[in-house]
Amino acid sequence: MKKELRNIGRFRKAGYQAIDRICDYYYSLEDKPVVAQVEPGYLRKLLPDAAPETGEPFQTIADDFQKQIMPGITHWQHPSFFGYFPTASTLAGTIGDLYASSVAGPGFNWLCSPAATELEAITMDWAAKLFGLDEVFMASSLKGGGVIQPTASDSCLTAVVAARSRFSKLHPETHLQNLVIYGTTMTHSLGAKAALILGLSFRALEVSRDDAYGLRGETLQKALREDRAAGKIPFILIATIGTTSSCAIDNITEIEQAVKEYPELWIHIDAAYAGVTLTCPEFREMCHLDAINRFAHSFCTNFHKWGLVNFEASGMWVRDRTLLTDALDVTPEFLRTKHSEEGTVIDYRNWQLALGKRFRALKLWFVLRSYGAEGFRAHIRKGIKQAELFATRIRESKKFEIVAPPSFALVVFRIIGSVNEGSPPPSLAQLNSLNRIFHQRVSARPDIFVIQTDIEGMYCMRFVPGAERTEDKHIEAAVRLFEEEATKALQEWEA
Template sequence: MSPEEFRRYGRQVVDWIADYLSTIEAHPVRSQARPGQVRAALPAHPPEQGEPYEAVLQDLSRVILPGVTHWQHPNFFAYFPANASGPGILGDLLSSGLGVQGMVWATSPACTELETVVVDWLAELLGLPDRFRTDAAGGGVIQDSASSASLVATLAALHRASGGKVGADGISGRYTMYVSSQTHSSLEKAGRIAGIGASNVRVVDIDPVTQAMDPVHLRALIDADISAGATPAMVCATIGTTSTTAIDPVAEIGAVCREHGIWLHIDAAYAGVAAVCPELRWINDGVASYADSYATDPHKWLLTNFDCSVLWVSDRQPMIDALSILPEYLRNSATESGAVIDYRDWQVPLGRRFRALKLWSVIRWYGAEGLREHIQAGIAQAAEFAALVAADQDFELRRPHPFGLVCFRPLRTNEETMALLERINDSGELYLSHTKINGQVFLRLAVGALLTTSDHVKNAWAAIQRANQQL
């Protein structure tokens, strides 16, 4: 494809996306496709000759779109939002167009240095402690997802807990990590990947009302494990759990960790970015004093399209020691000078895209003001929805709801609630997901998509009430 062809087709694709986003409400939110439908509509064999790009765009509308669940739809309220903003898309496009590799500083210095700048910017925007800054002993890095951030934190923690033995000789003896039933599944996955094993990912009790981790039980579990000869490697506290956006008591958990020298990782994947609003800085209470690592996802609620999860550590050395390998073909004078960062040692893969461009684009386009307005709008819309739920005696509202997620339930059996959910989602009008709290199924409505307005939230509530009456 020549630069002139790229220019021509590029404009077509840009127009296609602009049209798509302008008319996104014409689509059912959740794809109505049946298993195998998309696959059956595509050729079983690759083409022998090349095709014009128009053919791809035609199939995109004809075959792919009906199989797409529209995460950018203003009535997408499932899971958590996955914001893809204009500047985020353009930043990613620039990254694709430049096509550089940022595995080490020397392979494209700007790819590394812009990343250092923007993660420092984000730390400042969120009011995170100075020791997470690269100028101190810490630093931030863009990962593909909070799952990968969790894994990197786990590996750094294991390295520290084992004095480097795990990397050198493998796991021997029993290492433990601590989560709650509300912790994201990626932490258990990290424990399994790292060779710790699911049974050594210890599940700390939660407060049944707040769903927050119980630091007293944490301490008891740790003491028992140490007595039994295990080595506690990491505790993960969550700020804004996936199920209900519960907030674990970081300061109390941190005090337990400090007593035993255990790595404290904070998973704030969804909610952490909310701290861009000064009135929400309290969510990070305890982080400055106690956290060894902290992850939040601009690709969820901060307008930066996937993938862009930021992980900060207060001491980068255990992470680098856990992940660094220097083969001959990557040796270079900049690395050997020690004056540069090689982000390949801050992540699992070697190769890395120029992801900083999209976060840079987003922060510059919106500014701190615009980012705050986006978060505040989501919280206000969630509060508006919650007020509607609270006013309906056929429904139970879960409180508090400090962010954009509202959990609620019709006063029905679990089976009926699930049937209601299916009915709502099958309609294509809106898309919700669900969770279980103390055995009861709750519906989850997560506000935060870029196109969602107060009217969308009101209409969603009307649709839910209607479906509930029809049930």
């Protein structure tokens, strides 16, 4: 017991210090380079090649964290982080996660910690309500319900597995080789990866610039007819609200009509990034919420992106929970419990691929309560406004063009060459090489982070505000920086 008291005393000291250092981190965040300025292999040079033989004090390890690890951190919370999509780490989420860490259990059934299971069902109902999802998607309906998956890849893979299982049970004669997963050329790589993992095919349906890269109903219908005629069986469509490249929105309302004759086609809505905007009523029509509520089988949005909850926390809801449990329930004797047998509780292991799960609902609970619906909506609207501000500035500039119409908080743009009168406009290849130079220049800057994307062969930049600490002044600064680097990129390119 004496040893225990000593250990707890040391933990208290180390814990206070960790909290203080996290405070210091956020005080000074803006002064740090956005992206880690280290070379591959930097850390192996600093660390010993084996764990120490005898234990070391917390203080030594914590100091090494500052000295050795921190320089290798890319700061996703930096106000000038505009790359990929935001990945949240909020102070509220950190506190929630700290409590979760301190009572760790593996969460594979209700008894593992009843509070973990119940809080997950309840907070996922809260979120469903906040997003305007139909009651059927709530656990309280006893029909569907929500489950927190680690990432959107997990949510999507789980949906594909359940869809395949449902289809195979209805048609046991089906050859796996004939099963096809549908997405579009803009679907996140999680679609192709699900196919790779399951040994199935993935078909990327065509989308066009005229439709702002969203899937149309007739394209889907044509593909379904073609594939069915060729003996192929599309069994799930991954429809996206807010693609990674350009934040395109598949036309879910048209899709609803298109699949009327294909009731066995599972519709998974991947709104990993943009789904959280449903908290704001003004985005619901654009996101086809009514259609989703009427016919989607599963819906996913990541709290850990724009949704203020620390990574990992991907929200997944299903219309019918038996679609998951029928596909994923394997219960050996040692996992049987009285309550599970009686059917009075949820055992989340049967709603997901892995057996165990961390108590992720706690950070979601802390975030939803600490921000409130109001604070959550304000955060989303701030990001949208900042993207609009950015788009306005880019349009005002003669050096750039908007490539994909601003959607949610994503703006895709590229630098265009200044055209001398009389000389022919630069070719696509020339513009791409110019944009590559521009991107390289911007990437070399420590005070901003953006990434490239490819849209129909065009090399472009993606700009995504959404970090909690980004203010309008950071958007203005980004525009000035781009102008500056564009001037230099043009000089380099012309030379």
